[in-house]
Amino acid sequence: MSSATASVGQQARHMTVFSVLFMISSVHLLNDAIQSVVPAMFPILHESLNLSFSQIGLIGFALNVTASILQPLIGLYTDTRPKPYLLPIGILFTLAGVVGLAFAPTFFYIMLSVILIGIGSSVLHPESSRVAYLAAGNRRGLAQSIFQVGGNMGQALAPVMTALIFVPLGQKGIVWFAIAAIVALIIQTKVAHWYKANLVARPKASKGGAAAQPAGARGAIVGVSMTILLMLLFSKFVYVASMTGFYSFYAIDRFGISVDQAQLILFALLFAGMAGTFFGGPLADRLGRRNMIWFSILGTAPFSLLLPYANSMLWAIVLCIFIGFILMSGFSVIVVYAQELFPNKVGTVSGLVFGVSFGLGGVGSAVLGKVADVSGIDLVIQVCAYLPLLGLLAAFLPTDRKLHALSAGSDSTTGAIKG
Structure with missing residues (x-):
């Protein structure tokens, strides 16, 4: 009987719990739609509050750096002290930020509101990524893709909602996103119940453990x-920050189009990114994580380098579709790759990856805004087009077989699904 019970438990740990993955994906959609409204609103805030490009860059900086600092800290804390109900608590911060942003009368209150939204995201990303890890079974690439595709869908919807809602209604139209935050709060409460019921706390790793302090050859790798x-x-x-924060200004000036038409170009980029995210994880499960990471960054370069020379809105949309699909296909794979480098620290490494991503986006937004004020939008778009060439570095990552060996050498699950 004990052997049969153990077998059932082992099978349960390898099952993929799609209901939970779809719930966290839907919350990711709502959260990232709210978060992506901030850069999508830049042209409107630029006019309504007479903000400079530097101030616009600082708004993006505040939003992203708040999450950048907090996400790895939250992941580190919850690796040793899991707190399932942090998930709905994080949404409460987002709700407060949405209401504040809708009625913010000055630059200062906009900054305060986006910081609250950043705090909400800093809880959602590492903790929901951990839930995806627990619910993944043997299909970690697929699980992270399901989680990530929700966020990409939310990002893709933001420019469309800006064109349909915020251009006619203005800043106060953001208050409608309070409904989205309330729906996310309800879903996250259900996810927290599942998380608490199915989390089996792991023993704390010893201070000399391989994952905590890698030594020798493994540590170097x-x-x-x-x-x-x-x-x-x-x-x-940084490339994404240049596109979401500043490409609409570039397109308006270069093609002589309106704000809502410029949002359609960003929608093409982000919607294609959603599709890339969806296919990237499953393809990595089949073709290899390193191969997918390499393709997702370096494969973007030919299209990003052509984009500044597109001579019509149509060609810009076509190029953005290729850029979005290829570039976004690798992020969920990078998350899983990092998790497998540190299998004992899933929360910490997830928070680090998301935190660094947000921080780089924030710093990039601030720096690019300053460059745009001094040297113009054209230079920002032209220089950032070369960033995907850094994908050449992926050739130096360990192969998937080596990654599996590194992971197996220190693997200890952060939790399991009860059988």
């Missing part, structure tokens, strides 16, 4: 690998 992953994240998210 892991250190180099994480450095490369961080460089790839730099190339991806």
Whole structure:
């Protein structure tokens, strides 16, 4: 009987719990739609509050750096003290930020509101990524893709909602997103119930454990690998910041189009990114994580380099579709790759990856805003087009077989699904 029970438990741990994955994906959609409204609103805020490009860059900086600092700290804390009900608590911060942003009368209150939204995201991403890890079974690439595709869908919807809602209604139209935050709160409460019921706390790793303090050859490989992953994240998210924050200004000036038409170009980029995210994880499960990471960054370069020379809105949309699909196909794979480098620290490494991503986007937004004020939008778009060439560094990542060996050498699950 004990052998049969153990067998059932082992099978349960390898099952993929799609209902939970779809719930966290839907919350990711709502959260990232809210978060992506901030850069999508930049042209409107630029006019309504007479903001400079530098101030617009600082708004993006505040939103992203708040999450950048908090996400790895939250992941580190919950690796040793799991707190399932942090998930709905994080949504409450987002709700407060949405209401504040809708009625913010000055630059200061906009900054305060986006910081609250950043706090909400800093809870959602590492903790929901952990839930995806627990619910993945043997299909970690697929699970992370399901989780990530919700966020990409939310990002893709933001420009459309800006064109349909915020252009006619203005800043106060953001208050409608309070409904989205309330729906997310209800779903996250249900996810927290599942998380609490199905989490089996792991024993604390010893201080000398391989995952806590890698030594010797493994430590060197892991250190180099994480450095490369961080460089790839730099190339991806600074480029994304240039597109989501500033390409609409570039397109308006270059093609003589309206604000809502410029949002359609961003929608094409982000919607294609959603599709890329959906296919990226399953393809990585089949073709290899390193191969997918390499393709997702370096494969973007030919299209990003052509984009500044597109001579019509139509060609810009076509190029953005290729850029979005290829570039976004690798992020969920990078998350899983990093988790497998540190299998004992899933929350910490997930928070680090998301935190670095947000931080790079924030710093990139601030720096690019300053460059735009001094040297013009054209230079920002032209220089950032070269960033995907950093994808060449992926060639130096360990192969999937080597990654599996590193993971197996220190693997200890952060939790399991009860059988």
